Amino acid sequence: MNIVNVETSKKKIMLQKPLWSLYIHIPFCTTRCTYCAFNTYTDKHLLIDEYVQAVCAEVELLSHLDQPIHTIYLGGGTPSLLKPSQLEQIISHVLINFTYNSILEITQEINPRDASEAYLHALRKNVSRLSLGMQSVNPSELQMFSRDHDHPHVVQAVKFARLAGFDNINLDLIYGNPGQTLAMWRDSVQAALDLDPDHLSMYALSLENGTELKRRVTYGELPMPDPDLAADMYELASEMMAAAGFVQYEISNWAKPGKFCQHNIQYWKNLPYLGIGAGAHGYANQVRTVNVMRPELYIERLKNLPSNPLPFPQTPATMTAEPIDRQTDMFETIFTGLRLLDEGLSLKAFEQRYGEKLEVRFADEIKRLTRMGLLWQAGDALKLTKSARLISNRVFQEFAVEEEA
Ligand code: SF4
Numbered sequence: 001m002n003i004v005n006v007e008t009s010k011k012k013i014m015l016q017k018p019l020w021s022l023y024i025h026i027p028f029c030t031t032r033c034t035y036c037a038f039n040t041y042t043d044k045h046l047l048i049d050e051y052v053q054a055v056c057a058e059v060e061l062l063s064h065l066d067q068p069i070h071t072i073y074l075g076g077g078t079p080s081l082l083k084p085s086q087l088e089q090i091i092s093h094v095l096i097n098f099t100y101n102s103i104l105e106i107t108q109e110i111n112p113r114d115a116s117e118a119y120l121h122a123l124r125k126n127v128s129r130l131s132l133g134m135q136s137v138n139p140s141e142l143q144m145f146s147r148d149h150d151h152p153h154v155v156q157a158v159k160f161a162r163l164a165g166f167d168n169i170n171l172d173l174i175y176g177n178p179g180q181t182l183a184m185w186r187d188s189v190q191a192a193l194d195l196d197p198d199h200l201s202m203y204a205l206s207l208e209n210g211t212e213l214k215r216r217v218t219y220g221e222l223p224m225p226d227p228d229l230a231a232d233m234y235e236l237a238s239e240m241m242a243a244a245g246f247v248q249y250e251i252s253n254w255a256k257p258g259k260f261c262q263h264n265i266q267y268w269k270n271l272p273y274l275g276i277g278a279g280a281h282g283y284a285n286q287v288r289t290v291n292v293m294r295p296e297l298y299i300e301r302l303k304n305l306p307s308n309p310l311p312f313p314q315t316p317a318t319m320t321a322e323p324i325d326r327q328t329d330m331f332e333t334i335f336t337g338l339r340l341l342d343e344g345l346s347l348k349a350f351e352q353r354y355g356e357k358l359e360v361r362f363a364d365e366i367k368r369l370t371r372m373g374l375l376w377q378a379g380d381a382l383k384l385t386k387s388a389r390l391i392s393n394r395v396f397q398e399f400a401v402e403e404e405a
Helices: 045-062 084-097 118-122 139-144 151-165 182-194 212-218 228-245 262-268 295-304 326-338 349-352 363-371 386-404
Strands: 022-028 068-076 099-110 130-137 171-175 197-206 248-249 251-254 274-275 281-284 287-291 318-323 373-376 383-384
Touching: 022 045, 022 262, 022 281, 045 084, 045 251, 045 274, 068 084, 068 212, 068 251, 068 262, 084 099, 084 118, 099 262, 118 151, 118 373, 130 151, 151 171, 171 182, 171 228, 182 197, 182 228, 197 228, 228 248, 262 326, 274 287, 326 349, 326 383, 363 373, 363 386, 383 386
Parallel strands: 022 068, 022 274, 068 099, 099 130, 130 171, 171 197
Antiparallel strands: 197 251, 248 251, 274 281, 281 287, 287 318, 373 383
16 A cells, blocks of 8 residues: 555545644653653564554544644654554554645654665655654664664665655764864764665754763763763764755754655644543643653543543543633744744734734734844745754743743
């Protein structure tokens, strides 16, 4: 079944409807990376079969046959711990139950170690975009992170993915690591570019509570990362990516023209998405949902369905459902939209969505930030300047202050 670039279908797209996205969480990993605070488990693989059934059940409960979707993202955890047949089961289930766009972006995160030639060939039938966790080219950093792959795995994975026909491949890198030098970071960015990816995501390391890496830094076993050096790394990466012809379309994301990640753009435009799976987050009909975290509980909740259906977008797996008021939605649209460096925040789209002009409602903030050289307007779009990219949270905060006043 090739579901990418479907031309004709009884599920014909209804162009007048806004498109939605689906995020599907697969909470299983082989080992726990030292920096990772995601909802994932290394000792629950025996649940995978039942988990797939539960995901399919939640897909059915959330399906709105007249609501077209345009992206599906399988993240984790490690979705590549599922067999291709299990992934196909999930994706087929989505496509049977949802209306979809004629060009559907289906991304799967994959551990470079799982990316055998046979696996990628099987995956290509259902998945259009791959996201590989490269993180670093440096063996000592991969070891510090307890990653279970090394760089030759990444090289081989990209080669096999191309052979299987993938023309949209992302690599993830992390910078600002304990003990990392600028030269080490240059090597990682260059090694990623040498693989000719279509998209690169580069994230500053965040030392999350409860992680092994935070513990080791706190107890002095590893040096505290230097934020000034991390800023230099960001600048260096921006220069290298621009020289290689990539567009920095978001604060932490670079892509070749035409290869921007449509799924993540949905988040940055603060548009609806449904979160499916243990611990998944969703945002639809002005309600933010978070599912129960533990896979056992998730499975149990979807086996024992209540007799009365819950109000959409809740399912029996929902742990919290928080209504988002218009004001909060507006601020979130500004914060996330300004992250889109290339496109910026469209003034027209804002007015259409909220019935008031951004440039009037926030006239003082925009004037102040523009004077400070942090914002600029290009045609219909409000954008962060180059110097604002490293202090974007400060810019966003200026808009939030208005709400509190
Ligand atoms: S592979 Fe990803 S989700 Fe799994 S432990 Fe590592 S960082 Fe976390």
